[in-house]
Amino acid sequence: MNKQKNNGNIKSGKKHHKSKKQYGKQHSAQASRTSGKSKGKHRTDTPRQSNQRGITAEVTCTGLTNEGKGIVQWKGKQLEIAGLLPGETGEVNIFKKGRFIDTKLKRVIKPSEDRANLTLSFPNEGVGCHLYHMNEHAQNRFKQKFIDELMKPFGKPEPIITMEFPFYYRNKNVMTFGLNKKRQIICGLYAENSHQIIPMERSIIHDQKADEIIQTIKGMMKSFKMQPYNEDTGRGFLRHVLVRVGKKSGEIMVVLVAASPMFKGKNNFVKALRKAHPEITTILLNVNKRNDSMVLGNQEKVLFGKGTITDTLCGLKFNISAKSFYQINPVQTEKLYAKAIEMAELTGKETVVDAYCGIGTIGLIASKKAGKVIGVELNKDAVRDAIHNSKRNGMKNARFYQGDAGEFMMQMAARGEKADVVFMDPPRSGSDEAFLSSVVKMQPNRVVYISCNPVTQARDLKYLAKNGYAVESIQPVDMFPQTVHVECCSLLVRKN
Numbered sequence: 452m453n454k455q456k457n458n459g460n461i462k463s464g465k466k467h468h469k470s471k472k473q474y475g476k477q478h479s480a481q482a483s484r485t486s487g488k489s490k491g492k493h494r495t496d497t498p499r500q501s502n503q504r505g506i507t508a509e510v511t512c513t514g515l516t517n518e519g520k521g522i523v524q525w526k527g528k529q530l531e532i533a534g535l536l537p538g539e540t541g542e543v544n545i546f547k548k549g550r551f552i553d554t555k556l557k558r559v560i561k562p563s564e565d566r567a568n569l570t571l572s573f574p575n576e577g578v579g580c581h582l583y584h585m586n587e588h589a590q591n592r593f594k595q596k597f598i599d600e601l602m603k604p605f606g607k608p609e610p611i612i613t614m615e616f617p618f619y620y621r622n623k624n625v626m627t628f629g630l631n632k633k634r635q636i637i638c639g640l641y642a643e644n645s646h647q648i649i650p651m652e653r654s655i656i657h658d659q660k661a662d663e664i665i666q667t668i669k670g671m672m673k674s675f676k677m678q679p680y681n682e683d684t685g686r687g688f689l690r691h692v693l694v695r696v697g698k699k700s701g702e703i704m705v706v707l708v709a710a711s712p713m714f715k716g717k718n719n720f721v722k723a724l725r726k727a728h729p730e731i732t733t734i735l736l737n738v739n740k741r742n743d744s745m746v747l748g749n750q751e752k753v754l755f756g757k758g759t760i761t762d763t764l765c766g767l768k769f770n771i772s773a774k775s776f777y778q779i780n781p782v783q784t785e786k787l788y789a790k791a792i793e794m795a796e797l798t799g800k801e802t803v804v805d806a807y808c809g810i811g812t813i814g815l816i817a818s819k820k821a822g823k824v825i826g827v828e829l830n831k832d833a834v835r836d837a838i839h840n841s842k843r844n845g846m847k848n849a850r851f852y853q854g855d856a857g858e859f860m861m862q863m864a865a866r867g868e869k870a871d872v873v874f875m876d877p878p879r880s881g882s883d884e885a886f887l888s889s890v891v892k893m894q895p896n897r898v899v900y901i902s903c904n905p906v907t908q909a910r911d912l913k914y915l916a917k918n919g920y921a922v923e924s925i926q927p928v929d930m931f932p933q934t935v936h937v938e939c940c941s942l943l944v945r946k947n
């Protein structure tokens with residue numbers, strides 16, 4: 452299987468200039484809310500032509516939004532143009548869409564030095580990658596600036612930890628299935644803020660083998676009379692395919708997410724898929740009857756193999772179920788965890804809490820250097836994986852509990868239990884007062900806070916900083932190259 456080397460479709464040429472026409476093509480229209488008022492001076496940008504599809508104007512980008520979109524001033528309004536970089540002049544389509552103004556970059560007239568020199572091999576390969584038009588330096592600068600500004604009240608963050616080859620890194624890959632207007636089967640990703648599928652065969656951040664398998668499944672559907680699910684009518688079967696890859700182990704899990712458990716011809720389907728891809732180690736059917744945007748439902752059936760995959764991280768072996776959380780970029784995860792463990796300054800005696808522990812990764816890696824580890828996690832499958840992983844790696848000093856981390860910590864604090872170090876790695880919404888106030892009560896010497904959403908992390912740091920803790924170190928890590936997302940690991944130390 453592919454081992455994350457620069458052997459794929461991504462090519463980087465010597466000079467970053469390419470034909471002007473190529474630039475605009477890759478960027479889809481993004482809805483941008485108009486501010487309705489002029490924000491300071493703006494250029495006299497020249498509308499060229501007016502038609503039903505809006506007008507074309509030449510605009511110059513003055514900055515970036517937090518979503519990585521180019522900011523331009525146009526006729527007293529601030530517009531956001533996906534794909535345009537600061538200093539660049541571009542030709543854009545501007546058109547009304549209800550109460551919003553939509554924009555689409557047609558071409559870049561004067562490219563910036565920050566523009567990436569990528570040759571994409573497949574249509575829409577960059578969908579979902581808000582920053583792929585920026586080169587690595589510009590992406591790093593963008594993320595560093597975001598973290599520096601956000602964390603200013605707590606001190607100066609460390610330089611971001613970057614990824615050497617920032618492509619094809621995802622170990623979890625999902626594509627959604629549907630029909631196009633010609634009623635042909637398509638698969639791809641949802642357009643931003645919508646449930647319209649943008650068809651794509653490959654993504655520059657997906658595992659390449661995973662995308663190949665998804666395309667094989669798409670190709671098999673017709674002969675197996677398998678219909679994609681239609682959200683509007685509620686008819687059809689296949690909603691998504693999720694492929695999880697153990698980047699080190701080479702194990703591959705395929706999850707067919709369907710609207711119904713009635714899978715006609717499943718044995719033949721599984722046989723044909725395994726024949727086409729003998730590298731697949733397990734196949735599952737997940738039934739999702741929900742109406743929201745969650746990919747996986749609760750019901751699950753193993754169709755082939757053991758239903759989980761194993762991967763190695765920081766020298767330990769981890770069992771991963773379909774529904775368990777597992778960091779999506781293992782190369783960067785090893786760097787992140789090494790930093791987190793370093794911040795904890797463990798000596799071998801400490802009582803460590805691993806809160807929001809998932810399959811137990813951080814806690815088990817820390818357990819080698821700690822007295823004992825107590826892990827807590829909401830997701831039942833993940834807790835089962837964590838317990839299994841603890842045994843598998845021969846860790847005798849780690850215990851894992853299922854429950855809400857806030858409630859669990861409140862109970863620990865109420866019983867007068869103490870912890871020396873708390874690792875916390877909550878979901879994007881951050882932690883809550885139940886959890887944070889219990890940390891304050893339990894008075895651990897060190898809190899290592901890992902977060903995939905630095906905005907909620909900053910909010911929670913503020914609470915802890917007001918309640919006896921000093922923010923000693925802030926380490927951004929680029930876990931999600933090509934996208935606007937950034938991970939941040941912060942160390943808090945209890946003041947005397």
Ligand code: SAH
Nearest residue numbers: 776807808809828829830855856876877878
């Ligand atoms: N530390 C793990 C997982 C981090 S992701 C790792 O690095 O792999 C955040 C985890 O928090 C997820 O596993 C999610 O299931 C869990 N979670 C979400 N809300 C929670 C809550 N209220 N209490 C405990 N765990 C929760």
